[in-house]
Every structure is written in C-alpha cells, then in structure tokens.
Amino acid sequence: MSETTAKINWYPGHMTKAVRSMKEDLKLIDLVIELIDARVPLSSRNPDLDGLCRGKARFLLMTKADLADPQANDRWRAYYEAKGLAVVVTDARNGRDKSAIEAQIRTALQKKSERDRARGIMNRPLRVMIAGIPNVGKSTLINSLAGKTAAKTGDKPGVTKGNQWINIGRGVELLDTPGILWPRFEDPMVGVKLALIGSINDNILDAEELACEGIKYLVSNYPGVINARYGACEEGMSYEVLTDIARHRNLVKSGAAPDTLRAARLFLDDLRSSRTGRFTLEVPEEIRA
Ligand SMILES: Nc1nc2c(ncn2[C@@H]2O[C@H](COP(=O)(O)OP(=O)(O)OP(=O)(O)O)[C@@H](O)[C@H]2O)c(=O)[nH]1
Ligand SMILES: [Mg+2]
Incomplete structure (x- = not known):
C-alpha cells in the first residue's frame, strides 16, 4: 500500500x-x-x-x-x-x-x-x-x-x-458500547486500512482513491482475484484496473466514459464482504517495534 x-x-x-x-x-x-x-x-x-x-x-x-x-x-x-x-x-x-x-x-x-x-x-x-x-x-x-x-x-x-x-x-x-476511534492516526495507513474494512464513515472518504489502495494491495498480495471476479486486467496503475472493472461491469457515464466512481463503490462493497476473496491487510512481520 x-x-x-x-x-x-x-x-x-x-x-x-x-x-x-x-x-x-x-x-x-x-x-x-x-x-x-x-x-x-x-x-x-x-x-x-x-x-x-x-x-x-x-x-x-x-x-x-x-x-x-x-x-x-x-x-x-x-x-x-x-x-x-x-x-x-x-x-x-x-x-x-x-x-x-x-x-x-x-x-x-x-x-x-x-x-x-x-x-x-x-x-x-x-x-x-x-x-x-x-x-x-x-x-x-x-x-x-x-x-x-x-x-x-x-x-x-x-x-x-x-x-x-x-x-x-x-x-x-x-x-x-459505541465504536470508538482516536483523534489522530499517527500512521496514515492505519486510516486507509480502517476505511477499507468499513470502520470509517464512507461520507468522508474518496471512494475512488480508497478503491485504488485496495486494488493495489490485492494485486500485489492476492494476484488473480480481481481478474477472476471482474475479468479486469491487473496490469498497470490501479486507476487503470478500476477503469477496467467499470468497463467489464458496463458502468458508464453519459458520453460512454467508464464510471469509475460506481466501480469504486462496487469494488469496496465486494472487498468488504470478501466477495473478492478472504484477505488480511497486515501480517505480524510488518510490525516494527
Ligand atoms: N462476516 C462477518 N460479519 C460480521 C461479523 N461480526 C459482525 N459482522 C457484521 O458486521 C456488521 C457490523 O456489526 P455490528 O455488530 O453492528 O458492529 P458494531 O461493532 O456494534 O458497530 P458500531 O455499533 O457501529 O460500533 C454487521 O453487518 C454484522 O453482521 C463476523 O464475525 N463476520
Ligand atoms: Mg454496535
């Protein structure tokens, strides 16, 4: 990520x-x-x-x-x-x-x-x-x-x-008790990970940026799952992969441009409910004491 x-x-x-x-x-x-x-x-x-x-x-x-x-x-x-x-x-x-x-x-x-x-x-x-x-x-x-x-x-x-x-x-x-977070994430990636699993209010998030983070992670750690679910090509920048997901799902805006916002929402939904497969975003080895 x-x-x-x-x-x-x-x-x-x-x-x-x-x-x-x-x-x-x-x-x-x-x-x-x-x-x-x-x-x-x-x-x-x-x-x-x-x-x-x-x-x-x-x-x-x-x-x-x-x-x-x-x-x-x-x-x-x-x-x-x-x-x-x-x-x-x-x-x-x-x-x-x-x-x-x-x-x-x-x-x-x-x-x-x-x-x-x-x-x-x-x-x-x-x-x-x-x-x-x-x-x-x-x-x-x-x-x-x-x-x-x-x-x-x-x-x-x-x-x-x-x-x-x-x-x-x-x-x-x-x-x-109500779910609680803390005032500031020292490591910005903590915020990204919590957003990816659905623990941050979606209204404050940029769905496309977040989906790109998720795509990047899946492509490098679980290669093949995006292609298997959407038929999309996993090569290139994650925004290109997102665009390809939109194309494969026929998500288009007026003028026939790929609707990457809808593709992002669809992908995040699928990711959070593991329709793209089971995944873990961090492993113990990554921990630097
Ligand atoms: N697959 C799966 N879904 C779960 C599990 N635990 C909870 N969920 C789902 O996660 C969602 C959130 O569950 P809640 O119990 O409302 O979560 P909460 O921690 O009480 O959330 P807040 O009250 O908002 O802080 C619901 O859609 C649950 O069905 C689990 O172990 N596995
Ligand atoms: Mg609750």
Missing part, C-alpha cells in the same frame, strides 16, 4: 461523548473484551483503550475471522498469545464459539470470583464491557452470546449510539 491517499481521520463529537460514558461505566466493569478485526488485527486496536481500561482484566476477541486470510488468522493468534494476551478468534455472527468465550470470561475473572467468595459475596454478576472500533461486530457478538436480538446492528460504522446493558444469563452482564 502507498501513502498517496489524503490523510483520513474520523473522530466526530459522538465518539468523545462515548469515551466519556465508557469512563463513567468502567467503574462498574470487571472485565473488558477488546474486539479487533481479523483483517487488520493491529490497526484495529484503539491505543486509547490502554489508558481507559487500566487495571481492568482484559482479553482480545478477533472478529470477522471468516472474512480474513485463514493463515494470517493463525499467525495473529500466535503473535498475541506470545505477548501473553489471551485471544479468541471468531465469526461473531454465529454462537459457535459461545462456550469458548464464556470460558475465557470466567478464566479472566477467576481471581476476582475467588476474592468475592472469600468475602462471602455470592452470585454477584460478572460485568463485561464490549469495546472496540466502529463496525467490528460488538453488538453482533452480544446478540450471539445472548441468543436473541438485544442490540441493534448494521453494516456501517456508528450504529450503536449509547451504552446498553444486556444480561446474557449464567451470571454475566454485557455492556454494549
């Missing part, structure tokens, strides 16, 4: 407000589950969570594993485990990993439960905050764990507007 895309930042007022109410509710919280997106397991970690959640038990949950490169999933799991961080890798939409997640919650809170018992405090519910960037699957995960639709979900960032408690039974209460 290159750094040609204009700097992306998205930190609207509702996120400042969300951080404030998270701070407030953290007083009640025993454990924080930090959701990260398997396609960008490093860039989707909000650096502000370290400060926010200081002193709280915490583990990572990597969502959208079904959309990410399976080999990369294994490498990222090993990477975080080597750092001593527990991580559950999952598709948040189905409840398949429900027991693994609940077991991880109880393991993370074992000491606390023992302390409570020693003090004669019995059956106090475990209160768990579900936190992470927008659109990572927080509300979806809660619904899967609850076994019902308790939280509103949607295929765009910024769906959850405020904190909401959901009792999932078996002595566990989950707090759904």
Whole structure:
C-alpha cells in the first residue's frame, strides 16, 4: 500500500461523548473484551483503550475471522498469545464459539470470583464491557452470546449510539458500547486500512482513491482475484484496473466514459464482504517495534 491517499481521520463529537460514558461505566466493569478485526488485527486496536481500561482484566476477541486470510488468522493468534494476551478468534455472527468465550470470561475473572467468595459475596454478576472500533461486530457478538436480538446492528460504522446493558444469563452482564476511534492516526495507513474494512464513515472518504489502495494491495498480495471476479486486467496503475472493472461491469457515464466512481463503490462493497476473496491487510512481520 502507498501513502498517496489524503490523510483520513474520523473522530466526530459522538465518539468523545462515548469515551466519556465508557469512563463513567468502567467503574462498574470487571472485565473488558477488546474486539479487533481479523483483517487488520493491529490497526484495529484503539491505543486509547490502554489508558481507559487500566487495571481492568482484559482479553482480545478477533472478529470477522471468516472474512480474513485463514493463515494470517493463525499467525495473529500466535503473535498475541506470545505477548501473553489471551485471544479468541471468531465469526461473531454465529454462537459457535459461545462456550469458548464464556470460558475465557470466567478464566479472566477467576481471581476476582475467588476474592468475592472469600468475602462471602455470592452470585454477584460478572460485568463485561464490549469495546472496540466502529463496525467490528460488538453488538453482533452480544446478540450471539445472548441468543436473541438485544442490540441493534448494521453494516456501517456508528450504529450503536449509547451504552446498553444486556444480561446474557449464567451470571454475566454485557455492556454494549459505541465504536470508538482516536483523534489522530499517527500512521496514515492505519486510516486507509480502517476505511477499507468499513470502520470509517464512507461520507468522508474518496471512494475512488480508497478503491485504488485496495486494488493495489490485492494485486500485489492476492494476484488473480480481481481478474477472476471482474475479468479486469491487473496490469498497470490501479486507476487503470478500476477503469477496467467499470468497463467489464458496463458502468458508464453519459458520453460512454467508464464510471469509475460506481466501480469504486462496487469494488469496496465486494472487498468488504470478501466477495473478492478472504484477505488480511497486515501480517505480524510488518510490525516494527
Ligand atoms: N462476516 C462477518 N460479519 C460480521 C461479523 N461480526 C459482525 N459482522 C457484521 O458486521 C456488521 C457490523 O456489526 P455490528 O455488530 O453492528 O458492529 P458494531 O461493532 O456494534 O458497530 P458500531 O455499533 O457501529 O460500533 C454487521 O453487518 C454484522 O453482521 C463476523 O464475525 N463476520
Ligand atoms: Mg454496535
């Protein structure tokens, strides 16, 4: 990927407000589950969570594993485990990993439960905050764990507007929170990656520029997938590839010029839902400590 895309930042007022109410509710919280997106397991970690959640038990949950490169999933799991961080890798939409997640919650809170018992405090519910960037699957995960639709979900960032408690039974209460980013991406590529996976509001993005970044990445890391999906030629600059996608999909403007904006939107949609194939935008080796 290159750094040609204009700097992306998205930190609207509702996120400042969300951080404030998270701070407030953290007083009640025993454990924080930090959701990260398997396609960008490093860039989707909000650096502000370290400060926010200081002193709280915490583990990572990597969502959208079904959309990410399976080999990369294994490498990222090993990477975080080597750092001593527990991580559950999952598709948040189905409840398949429900027991693994609940077991991880109880393991993370074992000491606390023992302390409570020693003090004669019995059956106090475990209160768990579900936190992470927008659109990572927080509300979806809660619904899967609850076994019902308790939280509103949607295929765009910024769906959850405020904190909401959901009792999932078996002595566990989950707090759904709005997705939060941070005021400035030090590395502009973090903004590009988060935009590519759909965690940044599309209204502030240049779809064509962003699609070109995605095309460039796929052509060099997953050669052949664009050609297989659209019949487009992968040679040349990414804008030429985008133009070829428009041609192959008969997306034309008046005057018969290829409609690269519609092609960009189509490509981004396909990329985000892995119709162009499963992909991961960063690998552990790229990390420079
Ligand atoms: N393929 C796939 N889709 C997922 C997964 N988790 C969530 N989704 C989809 O991702 C979209 C966003 O899910 P939400 O649960 O609304 O995400 P959120 O983190 O609550 O988002 P905000 O409330 O906007 O911060 C929805 O369309 C979900 O169906 C997953 O593990 N795999
Ligand atoms: Mg939500």
